[in-house]
Amino acid sequence: MDLKGKNFLKMLDFSAEEINYLIDLSLQLKAEKKQGKSQKDYMSGKNIALIFEKTSTRTRCSFEVAAYDMGANVTYLDPSGSQIGKKESIADTARVLGRMYDGIEYRGFEQDKVEALAKYAGVPVWNGLTNESHPTQMIADMMTIKEHFGKLLGIKFVYMGDARYNMGNSLMVTCAKLGMDFVACTSEKYFPESWLVEKCQDIAKQSGGSVTLTDDVAAGCKDADVIYTDVWVSMGEPDAVWEERIKELSPYQVNAKAFSYAKPGAKFMHCLPAFHDLNTTIGVQIHEKFGIDCMEVTDEIFESERSIVFDEAENRMHSIKAVMYATLGDVR
Ligand code: CP
Numbered sequence: 001m002d003l004k005g006k007n008f009l010k011m012l013d014f015s016a017e018e019i020n021y022l023i024d025l026s027l028q029l030k031a032e033k034k035q036g037k038s039q040k041d042y043m044s045g046k047n048i049a050l051i052f053e054k055t056s057t058r059t060r061c062s063f064e065v066a067a068y069d070m071g072a073n074v075t076y077l078d079p080s081g082s083q084i085g086k087k088e089s090i091a092d093t094a095r096v097l098g099r100m101y102d103g104i105e106y107r108g109f110e111q112d113k114v115e116a117l118a119k120y121a122g123v124p125v126w127n128g129l130t131n132e133s134h135p136t137q138m139i140a141d142m143m144t145i146k147e148h149f150g151k152l153l154g155i156k157f158v159y160m161g162d163a164r165y166n167m168g169n170s171l172m173v174t175c176a177k178l179g180m181d182f183v184a185c186t187s188e189k190y191f192p193e194s195w196l197v198e199k200c201q202d203i204a205k206q207s208g209g210s211v212t213l214t215d216d217v218a219a220g221c222k223d224a225d226v227i228y229t230d231v232w233v234s235m236g237e238p239d240a241v242w243e244e245r246i247k248e249l250s251p252y253q254v255n256a257k258a259f260s261y262a263k264p265g266a267k268f269m270h271c272l273p274a275f276h277d278l279n280t281t282i283g284v285q286i287h288e289k290f291g292i293d294c295m296e297v298t299d300e301i302f303e304s305e306r307s308i309v310f311d312e313a314e315n316r317m318h319s320i321k322a323v324m325y326a327t328l329g330d331v332r
Pocket residue numbers: 055056057058059060129137271272273
């Protein structure tokens with residue numbers, strides 16, 4: 001498998017073989033780190049730019065730790081720390097950074113921007129999240145499922161909540177490619193766009209998986225292996241949408257009732273950050289305004305044995321390491 005020089009922009013660009021290769025490479029790199037094996041020569045002396053036009057905990061830290069572990073150096077540009085889009089176009093920025101860096105991570109708004117960056121940079125560009133997709137999260141999520149279930153093929157994966165945004169889209173594409181049974185279980189308004197659903201249904205026909213949309217929680221969660229959710233309001237969306245999201249998505253909260261339909265060993269996953277208690281500023285504001293003490297997932301489920309969210313978060317680092325190593329490193 002040769003991914004050297006490739007960009008990592010969205011899951012539709014990758015075959016099932018390539019995705020499985022990245023998942024297995026992530027598992028190998030994780031095992032090496034646990035054994036204390038040095039990975040310093042994998043990307044020794046490479047320079048990486050990390051551009052964040054939205055905030056981050058996991059993605060930024062994962063890129064930084066992964067780069068340091070593999071001997072690379074990083075420059076972090078925060079949402080206010082660069083000229084991008086304000087004084088300088090994406091195309092010009094790409095051509096400047098491409099002269100200085102060996103690889104560029106970009107988190108921002110429209111997918112078009114990361115695609116343009118990749119077009120002009122001349123070095124690998126990795127999408128650290130856009131409104132439309134979150135591909136590095138996919139490798140971590142699938143790696144986590146493989147660790148817990150020993151397989152991906154045939155896993156019934158249920159996504160509840162806003163399935164139209166980056167996480168719903170990317171998970172639907174990834175599950176379809178890997179022969180999994182993907183269900184978007186939410187109100188019709190929050191189903192992914194129909195062109196993408198149709199594309200994924202075609203992909204699933206080839207892989208042996210399936211893609212289903214339902215607004216019925218009992219039917220959607222029936223015999224689920226994994227129930228997944230994400231925040232109801234994503235970064236960059238206006239605060240004004242909270243009220244309608246709470247009203248429309250509350251029936252699709254991940255809670256004990258939803259899990260009562262699932263398989264006995266079913267797991268809970270979430271890309272994080274999550275609103276499951278009142279220990280966040282926004283959680284408290286929402287509580288004061290709407291009287292609820294959790295949103296997309298109950299604290300009971302989040303803190304339960306079923307929850308594998310912190311394995312998933314750790315795996316962001318190992319899988320981002322795999323993405324950088326495969327596209328830029330000296331893979332042996
Ligand atoms: N899951 C995820 O991308 O987290 P951050 O926003 O903290 O990077």
